[in-house]
Amino acid sequence: MRNIQLIIEYDGTNYCGWQIQKNGVTIQEEICRAIKQVTKQEANLIGSGRTDAGVHALAQSANFKTLSTIPTNKIPVALNSLLPKDIRITNAIEKSMEFHSRYSALGKIYQYRIINNEYGSALDWHRCLHVRHKLNVEKMKRGAELFIGTHDFTAFSRENTSVVNKVRTIFQSQIEVKGDELVFRIHGNGFLYNMVRVIVGTLIEVGQGRIEAESIPSIIASKDREKAGITAPAYGLYLSEVLY
Amino acid sequence: MRNIQLIIEYDGTNYCGWQIQKNGVTIQEEICRAIKQVTKQEANLIGSGRTDAGVHALAQSANFKTLSTIPTNKIPVALNSLLPKDIRITNAIEKSMEFHSRYSALGKIYQYRIINNEYGSALDWHRCLHVRHKLNVEKMKRGAELFIGTHDFTAFSRENTSVVNKVRTIFQSQIEVKGDELVFRIHGNGFLYNMVRVIVGTLIEVGQGRIEAESIPSIIASKDREKAGITAPAYGLYLSEVLY
CATH class of the missing domain: 3.30.70.660 (Pseudouridine synthase I, catalytic domain, C-terminal subdomain)
Known part of the structure; x- marks a missing residue:
């Protein structure tokens, strides 16, 4: 099992914010769908916090744990090829299993x-x-x-x-x-x-x-x-x- | 009769370019419609040149002749209140009658x-x-x-x-x-x-x-x-x- 941190840039204009919800497309949902396609596993993607509908991010941070063997440096390209152009993974970093995007944030x-x-x-x-x-x-x-x-x-x-x-x-x-x-x-x-x-x-x-x-x-x-x-x-x- | 030069900023993303045409909304068309509402007259709006569909402008130049008595410095606010947010008149300048946005350009x-x-x-x-x-x-x-x-x-x-x-x-x-x-x-x-x-x-x-x-x-x-x-x-x- 690996713990992967993603750094994410997004234009919030066309999304109902970060957090998955019933009534509209969210950034978390789009990224989870792409991770599932790449890793063939459901992912629990933990963001550093929510952003409201319309709010943008230059470097949101999120992490997920995976059994996939995809090299970490290939993850951004793989996810970006599946994501809409207004959501970009700018980096992926392997972290210790304890790392938690929200609770570890200083x-x-x-x-x-x-x-x-x-x-x-x-x-x-x-x-x-x-x-x-x-x-x-x-x-x-x-x-x-x-x-x-x-x-x-x-x-x-x-x-x-x-x-x-x-x-x-x-x-x-x-x-x-x-x-x-x-x-x-x-x-x-x-x-x-x-x-x-x-x-x-x-x-x-x-x-x-x-x-x-x-x-x-x-x-x-x-x-x-x-x-x-x-x-x-x-x-x-x-x-x-x-x-x- | 006055000859008014407009300086125009636009995001070309949602337009079929500058020049009025049958098959889509253009920037020239949007501005002509706003001028007509403000001056109560049809305007022949001459651009410095066309821009293609999707091309942006930081400072396109165009001019029109009008009998309207609206003060020149009120024209940007009046037009902007009627224009979509991705087209902004950033300045209006009264020019000599000979000024032509296209032929006068150096x-x-x-x-x-x-x-x-x-x-x-x-x-x-x-x-x-x-x-x-x-x-x-x-x-x-x-x-x-x-x-x-x-x-x-x-x-x-x-x-x-x-x-x-x-x-x-x-x-x-x-x-x-x-x-x-x-x-x-x-x-x-x-x-x-x-x-x-x-x-x-x-x-x-x-x-x-x-x-x-x-x-x-x-x-x-x-x-x-x-x-x-x-x-x-x-x-x-x-x-x-x-x-x-």
Whole structure:
């Protein structure tokens, strides 16, 4: 038996997210089907975590155990030949049997792309959020830094989730400007459901002057979802790295 | 009467090219419909040239004459509110009545994106050509330079076109490497039908070792389409600028 880690890039536009479900095609399902064709065995593919419908990944991580003897370095080509073009296996690595994509993860990095101009982007309209009115980027940068540290992020998570411990540590949270585009990058030891999207929505409202950057610590302390900003749409979000 | 130039960004994926035709939706048609709604008049929208089905534009140029009194700086917002998201008017400029998007053009710049790795790109698979086997970029760079100058490009054009004068001047022709991606950039005073795509196809064959870079001058001199390389697919090609 071998334990194979896959690194996966995907465009989430045409999928109902990562996790297998009844009501639509998912990325996990597509990859499981390809693994079954290649290995002639059912695979239990464990992702580092779910991504919502429409969310993209530059390097999602998943693993499965297999009795197949296919050389590890042939796995990406074999799977890619069966997968749709908007899902690509960029690497396969043999790991110890203990490795678990979700439980072994030490952290994750997400990116969120915002295009801030009058007209949007014809080429990337489903890959970044278009905000038409000029955002105050300096305020957003100040706000982004205030998420760094260990906090209870209840105020930045979708309510009624079953997760009990809502304390997470953010190591990096910053905004880079590339022409008309703002790229928000956040690195944490883990994220609650919708957490990155609510943080981004809050920072957008900071950039619009609706929320003061300096009020972010008190929004965190309130543990009140109502105090934070909107949930930014899924299609601007990218899971860019899972750290082990 | 005013003469309005539009600068247009589009994702060509879902269109049958620029030019209005019977058998499918085109970019020109979508923009004409929006102009009619905004100005309440039929518009004769003149593009700098056609782009084929699937070809993208970062800055196509087109112009139309109108009696409408709408302020020029309001035109992009008005048109964009009516256009699909994969077509964006990025600017509108009032020009002299003599300005003609096609006849006034002094040159054009095209780009072609090639992704050269084992697996392709999940996020950009319909925006760049995937070449799996490693290309010899140094040879391609040498080959690219050999297109610079004034030549009869008959060998690099689709046969049986009605254009009589096939002499064009290439000012710049170069390949940049960005990670796994090669970006070919070509600036000329004009291009024959399919010319950029045949040049790219030829350079790919140079990178594969099937055509010698040094044979490009003799391929040009032969005026024989059979001697040049394949026609690279439309979806990697971008009209990036029209120069006046």
